[in-house]
Amino acid sequence: MTSTPGDLRDRERRLDAVLASLSLDAAVITGVGTVGGHAELSWLTGHVPDHRGAWALRVVGEATTLVIPDGGPEPTDDESSSIRSPEDGRCPQAQIAAALLDGARIGVAGTGSTIASSFPAVVLDIGAHLAGLAREVSPTTATALREHAEVVRRALAATATVLVPGVNELDIAAATASELARGGSVLQIIHASVDRFHAQRPSARRVAPGSIVTIFAESAPAVGGWVEGGIVVPVDGADTAAQRMIEALDAALRAGIAAARPGRTLGEVATTMAQHLRDVGEPTIGWGHSTGSDQGPLVVRHDSVETIRAGDALCLHPSVRAADGRSAGVATTVLIGTDTTEDLIPAAVRDAIRATARA
Numbered sequence: 344m345t346s347t348p349g350d351l352r353d354r355e356r357r358l359d360a361v362l363a364s365l366s367l368d369a370a371v372i373t374g375v376g377t378v379g380g381h382a383e384l385s386w387l388t389g390h391v392p393d394h395r396g397a398w399a400l401r402v403v404g405e406a407t408t409l410v411i412p413d414g415g416p417e418p419t420d421d422e423s424s425s426i427r428s429p430e431d432g433r434c435p436q437a438q439i440a441a442a443l444l445d446g447a448r449i450g451v452a453g454t455g456s457t458i459a460s461s462f463p464a465v466v467l468d469i470g471a472h473l474a475g476l477a478r479e480v481s482p483t484t485a486t487a488l489r490e491h492a493e494v495v496r497r498a499l500a501a502t503a504t505v506l507v508p509g510v511n512e513l514d515i516a517a518a519t520a521s522e523l524a525r526g527g528s529v530l531q532i533i534h535a536s537v538d539r540f541h542a543q544r545p546s547a548r549r550v551a552p553g554s555i556v557t558i559f560a561e562s563a564p565a566v567g568g569w570v571e572g573g574i575v576v577p578v579d580g581a582d583t584a585a586q587r588m589i590e591a592l593d594a595a596l597r598a599g600i601a602a603a604r605p606g607r608t609l610g611e612v613a614t615t616m617a618q619h620l621r622d623v624g625e626p627t628i629g630w631g632h633s634t635g636s637d638q639g640p641l642v643v644r645h646d647s648v649e650t651i652r653a654g655d656a657l658c659l660h661p662s663v664r665a666a667d668g669r670s671a672g673v674a675t676t677v678l679i680g681t682d683t684t685e686d687l688i689p690a691a692v693r694d695a696i697r698a699t700a701r702a
Contacts, residue, residue, distance in 0.1 A: 350483050351389050351407075354476070358387065359403045361472050368447040370469060371439060373398035382633070383452050383470075385569075386477035398453075402442075439466065478633055478641060480656045485678055488570055488634075488656060492676060492687035494526030495560050495572040496696075499688075502535075502560075503700035506578050508552050512537055512545035519560050527564045534559035534573075540662060540670045541627040552579040555588070557671045559660070569634045571658040572688035573674030576700045588623055588665050592673045593690065595619035595661040599630070599643075603657055603677055603684050609647035616661045617645070624665040627672065631659040634676060655679040 362370055372384050384390070388399050388409045400408040439449050443465060450469035480488070501522040502515060515535035523531050535545045540557040550556060559573035575589055595616040602615040613630040620626065631643035634656045641649055643659065651657075657679065662672030675688040 350481060351387075354387055355401065355407060357476055358401060358473070361469070361476070362401075362403050362450055365450060365467060365469065365472070366448065367403075367450045367467060367469070369400065369402040369442055370450040370452065370473075371398065371400055372451075372473065373453045383473045383477045387473075400442075402447075474641075478652075479654050480678065485656070487564065488676065488678065488687060491526070491528075491562065491564050491570045492572070494523060494528060494564070495562055495570050496688060496692050497526060498522035498560050498562070499558060499572055499574050499693075500696045500699060502558050503574070503576055503696045506550060506556055506576055506700050508550050508554075508578065511547050511549045513547060515550075515556065515558065516545040519558060523560060523562050526562075528562040530563040530569075532559075532561040536671075538669045540575075540672050541664075542672075550578050553582060553585070554578045555581065555585050555669060555671050557673075559672065559674055561658075570676045570687060571634065571660065571674050572676065573660055573672055574693050574696055575671040575673055576697050578700070584665060584667055585669065588663060588669070588671055591620050591623045592661055592663060592671060593693075595663075596659060596673050596675060597690065599659045599661065600675070600677055600684055600686055603651060603659070603679060605651055605653045605679060605681065607651050609641060609643045609649045609651065610645050612651070612657075612659070613643050613645045613647070616659070620661060620663045624663045624670075627662045627664050627670045628660065630661060631657055631674075634658045651679055653679055653681045 358370065372387055384397060384399055387401065388407060390397060390409060398410050400410070442449060449466045451466055452470040452473040498519050502519045505515060505518045512535040516533045519533045519535065520531055533545070534540070534542055534557065536543065536557040537548045537550050537554050555575055555577050557573065557575045559571065561569070561571040563569040575592060577585055577589065581589065598619055599612050599616040602612045616630055617626070629642065629644060633641035643657065656676065658674060658676050660672055660674035662670065664670035673693065675686055677687065678685040
């Protein structure tokens with residue numbers, strides 16, 4: 344486990360304190376979407392929902408109830424944990440309605456307006472409060488991130504060795520997935536893109552001599568510790584335009600890491616990375632997001648005024664589409680310290696993987 348029972352109970356106490364300060368009796372936490380938006384749920388329960396359908400009910404002073412929909416995996420049975428799953432999988436609205444019969448006031452997070460609009464008089468959106476708690480990476484989670492970063496690095500390195508003319512994106516992604524699974528990954532998002540990268544699903548598109556291949560591996564182990572890493576690899580050498588693109592992406596990522604310091608804004612990080620790509624082309628995806636237990640709620644974008652804090656964890660992923668239509672991206676996960684920023688997929692590792700692919 345990357346979140347110990349002691350960690351979870353401490354998180355419950357911290358959430359209870361927030362609820363008490365808002366005169367609330369309970370909280371319902373759900374996830375949004377199929378990729379992100381589950382950071383708060385994972386933070387509170389220590390559960391990474393690979394089916395992306397779990398939700399939790401936290402009543403102040405009681406055990407947290409983790410609801411696993413039919414067909415979803417059960418959390419690890421741990422007698423020292425306070426997390427319990429109910430026998431039924433009632434929807435959050437039904438669970439809230441039952442609580443309201445006893446006069447409870449409920450806070451909700453991760454649900455958008457769906458639940459809050461159902462009970463507007465007695466339900467309060469606590470998303471901002473919970474996000475503030477969830478973004479704080481504990482020493483236990485930081486250790487988990489470092490350990491799983493090694494799994495991601497091995498997966499990227501193993502995948503680079505299969506990059507030969509004729510192999511297709513599906514084959515490349517399968518190689519990445521296999522190595523991640525060997526390292527204990529239970530939640531994976533993999534992008535394998537030949538010459539065209541915009542975070543799309545892998546296809547039957549094949550590698551040709553001179554192709555540039557982008558490989559992104561986003562992964563989490565059994566509980567928490569979400570890590571993202573990405574490399575771009577030229578196959579059988581890179582032409583001048585491709586080499587320029589790769590060098591610009593590397594420079595953008597280095598600059599983003601250097602800019603990610605306490606007191607700087609996420610907007611400054613995005614702008615810093617963009618400056619290194621303006622002469623090459625336009626980005627194809629966003630610049631990054633927070634992480635830790637799961638993909639976090641903070642987004643690295645030009646207009647973000649959110650201030651970086653010591654203890655944050657960020658995924659940075661600059662990308663670019665050049666004038667010739669080819670596109671690529673790179674990515675890493677960083678831990679923000681008081682005086683240093685720790686790169687979990689460092690440049691030396693990415694360079695070594697490229698060298699292996701060329702050999």
